[in-house]
Structures are given as C-alpha cells and as structure tokens.
Amino acid sequence: NAGVMQNPRHLVRRRGQEARLRCSPMKGHSHVYWYRQLPEEGLKFMVYLQKENIIDESGMPKERFSAEFPKEGPSILRIQQVVRGDSAAYFCASSLRQGRDTGELFFGEGSRLTVL
Amino acid sequence: ELKVEQNPLFLSMQEGKNYTIYCNYSTTSDRLYWYRQDPGKSLESLFVLLSNGAVKQEGRLMASLDTKARLSTLHITAAVHDLSATYFCAGIYGGATNKLIFGTGTLLAVQP
Numbered sequence: 001n002a003g004v005m006q007n008p009r010h011l012v013r014r015r016g017q018e019a020r021l022r023c024s025p026m027k028g029h030s031h032v033y034w035y036r037q038l039p040e041e042g043l044k045f046m047v048y049l050q051k052e053n054i055i056d057e058s059g060m061p062k063e064r065f066s067a068e069f070p071k072e073g074p075s076i077l078r079i080q081q082v083v084r085g086d087s088a089a090y091f092c093a094s095s096l097r098q099g100r101d102t103g104e105l106f107f108g109e110g111s112r113l114t115v116l
Numbered sequence: 117e118l119k120v121e122q123n124p125l126f127l128s129m130q131e132g133k134n135y136t137i138y139c140n141y142s143t144t145s146d147r148l149y150w151y152r153q154d155p156g157k158s159l160e161s162l163f164v165l166l167s168n169g170a171v172k173q174e175g176r177l178m179a180s181l182d183t184k185a186r187l188s189t190l191h192i193t194a195a196v197h198d199l200s201a202t203y204f205c206a207g208i209y210g211g212a213t214n215k216l217i218f219g220t221g222t223l224l225a226v227q228p
Contacts, residue, residue: 031214042204042218043159056215091158094216103147103214107159
C-alpha cells in the first residue's frame with residue numbers, strides 16, 4: 001500500500017513564475033491536508049480538502065495560492081507569481097476519517113520549493 | 117485558537133542519558149500526536165494519544181497525555197545516536213476538520 005505521494009520533490013522557480021505541487025493520498029483516504037514548513041520552523045496548516053470540496057482554507061494566503069482536489073486525480077496546490085518568501089517545504093497529508101479512525105494524518109515526503 | 121508550545125527547542129544529550137520533551141497546549145485538544153522528522157524528510161508518526169492519562173511506549177520513547185494540565189511529554193530513556201531528529205507534537209483544532217496544529221519542534225542531538 002503506497003503512502004502519500006508528492007511530486008515534484010524539488011522545484012525551482014524564478015520570481016513571478018507559477019508552481020504546481022501534486023499530492024496523491026494513500027489508497028482509501030479521501031481527506032487531504034496541505035502544510036507549509038519554513039526553514040527551521042514547525043508545520044503551518046494551509047488547507048483541508050475532500051474530493052471536489054475545500055473544507056477549511058483558513059491557513060491559505062489570501063492571494064496567489066489555491067488548492068483543489070478533483071474527483072479524479074491528485075490534489076494540486078498552486079502558487080501563482082511566486083516570490084522568494086514562498087520558498088519552503090510543502091507537505092501533503094491524508095487521513096481516513098471513518099468510524100473509529102484516530103484522525104491520524106499520514107504525510108508525504110514533501111515538495112521543496114526554491115524561488116530564485 | 118489552539119496554540120502548541122514545545123520545550124526545549126534544542127536538546128543536546130549524551131548517549132545513555134534520559135530526558136523529557138514537554139508539549140503544552142492552550143485549549144482543549146482531545147488528541148495529541150507526536151511525530152519525528154529527520155533532516156530533509158517527511159514526518160513519521162510516533163504516537164497518537166487519545167485520552168487523559170494515556171501512556172504509550174515504543175522502544176526508548178514513551179509519551180503521555182494529561183488533558184487537565186494540557187500537557188504531553190515525550191520521555192527518552194537511555195538515548196542512542198539514532199534518536200537524533202526533530203520531534204513535533206501536534207494537537208487537534210476544530211473537530212470537524214481534524215486540523216493538526218503543530219508545536220515549534222524540538223531538535224534532539226544525541227552525542228556519541
């Protein structure tokens with residue numbers, strides 16, 4: 001059973017370009033979370049999605065950032081017109097959330113974005 | 117909103133010694149999680165603590181939860197170099213969304 005798959009693992013963009021980060025949850029998981037980790041900091045919640053729905057986007061910056069989780073395919077975190085401050089590791093996590101599920105999140109390996 | 121604080125932020129210890137990492141949180145959190153992160157890697161789930169008084173042990177690590185004190189601890193017994201990593205605790209905020217709020221992390225360096 002494959003874990004949470006993220007790609008690309010490393011992405012370099014110049015200021016003003018767009019970054020697209022993809023996340024495929026664990027098999028059977030329908031809940032996806034995106035977190036951002038700045039160097040030497042903890043993880044900050046960005047957005048929580050279920051299939052075709054954004055449930056909680058309270059951690060998303062108001063501009064340039066968007067996320068989706070379509071009926072088919074991976075979840076996408078999109079950053080438009082990137083700036084140097086967007087350089088970070090972006091982690092995706094998925095959970096089962098059924099019955100007596102503990103709510104535990106399983107994390108992917110992360111996508112490390114560097115903005116030049 | 118839930119705030120999670122860990123201390124210490126950095127811990128250097130010698131192999132064979134014992135130590136405890138503390139995790140305080142500001143409001144009610146039904147569950148408490150501990151994760152380990154190696155440099156450049158993802159987060160590995162260590163423990164899920166579901167109720168007051170819960171204690172879980174895995175190898176040299178033991179985690180406990182006191183919901184009344186809003187405190188969780190991660191105790192390291194007879195540390196070995198392989199335990200060197202960053203350890204995060206996280207609480208649940210907003211039951212419907214199951215959103216994890218992470219502490220700042222504790223960087224543990226075990227010296228041989």
